[in-house]
Amino acid sequence: MREFYTILGIETGASASDVRRAYRKLARKYHPDINPGNTAAAERFSRIAEAYEVLCHPRKRDYYDTHGYYDEGALQEKPERRLGFSFEGFAASESEKPGFSELFEDFFAEVRSRRQPPVSIDIEAQVSLTFHESMRGVRAAVPVFRRRACDDCRGLGRRPRARAYACPTCTGSGEIVRSRGRLRFAMTCPECEGGGRLAPACASCRGEGRRASSERAEVDIPAGVASGSRVRYPGRGDTDPGTGRTGDLIVATHVDDDPFFQRVGDNVHCTVPVSVSEASLGARIEVPGLDGALTLKVPPGTQSGQKLRLRGRGAPSLRDSEARGDLYVAIQVVIPRALDERSKEILRELGDLNAVDRERKRARGR
Ligand SMILES: [Zn+2]
Ligand SMILES: [Zn+2]
Secondary structure: OOHHHHHHOOOOOOOHHHHHHHHHHHHHHHOOOOOOOOHHHHHHHHHHHHHHHHHOOHHHHHHHHHHOOOOOOOOOOOHHHHHHHOOHHHOOOOOOOOOHHHHHHHHHHHHHHHHOOOOOOOEEEEEEEOHHHHHHOEEEEEEEEEEEEOOOOOOOOEOOOOOOEEOOOOOOOOEEEEEEOOEEEEEEOOOOOOOOEEOOEOOOOOOOOEEEEEEEEEEEEOOOOOOOOEEEEOOOOOEOOOOOOEOOEEEEEEEOOOOOOEEEOOEEEEEEEEEHHHHHHOEEEEEEEOOEEEEEEEOOOOOOOOEEEEOOOOOEOOOOOOOEOOEEEEEEEEOOOOOOHHHHHHHHHHHHHOOOHHHHHHHHHO
16 A cells, blocks of 8 residues: 555655655665666666655645555646646755765766766777788778667667656755755756756666677778778767767778788888899899889899889888889899709809909908
8 A cells, every 4th residue: 555655665654855865765776877787676766766756746645645546647637736836846955964965975976987978989990911901902891899879769878758757866856955064055966967857778778878789890991001000980989978979990900921022111122033144144034013023124243132122112101192112122143053064164164254352352351
């Protein structure tokens, strides 16, 4: 019979401030925002809120005490009078004891911490590329963990059409009373922002206003990225439910080492073997480039270890899409392992004609 009183754990004769105190105490324990995902707590809280809705309201409480039940519409037949008293039960009364704000300090702290916008709404992902992919640019699908505005509540975190309940922090008044020494002042309730009422938390996002999902983001990696490059894709990060703003996706690239090409800045280095006669007499040889074979002119008398430059054949610059670095080709002269008598004969003859005694002496003298 006195079910609402039992739910709030109070006597049938409890005063209005006892009702409020009981509601606050229970709300602190069973409020859905404090128990995300706990359906038992949510159910319990909705019964607590329902009981408080009636018992905090003198006319509704009267009706309930007389009839043993209350439903919306019971007092509906006198709409002009409803206006007069609809807020009297919620008024911040003089009976508020100093110390109440201290009691709720931790509750506010919890509410505030949940409402603080995330530190960053940018998200990060990593992608690994081969050297050649990094030179050409590539479309990649990178796994990301992204939080977007909840579709069901449009990011509000509250069920849009559900029945509102009295805010447990201010018990419906929209204001809380704080005291500093002998000073007492009212301030707007931070939980309901002065509205006094809250709709139940959205079940889909548990009141957070956004939902997390693992997805694969298709991104175009520009030509020229190196290991440790960070490419920014605007508007593809997390959504902040408070402001509706969406951050960026930042993709950090890792580029595998290539056995042939080494990148230094925007320049690329490689080593190409050349025969003694090519190095000595000069030649046009074919060398592998970044986008296909290139012709390299080896000048006569080229020494082993000498580097030849192919201008503008290096890595594409990330700063300037038109610009490219250079390709440096290190010459490695391959000394033939003399196999047959004829080759030995030619090499001996070559040695007699091109003695390096002078160079050797000069080297020793240093
Ligand atoms: Zn939602
Ligand atoms: Zn409030």
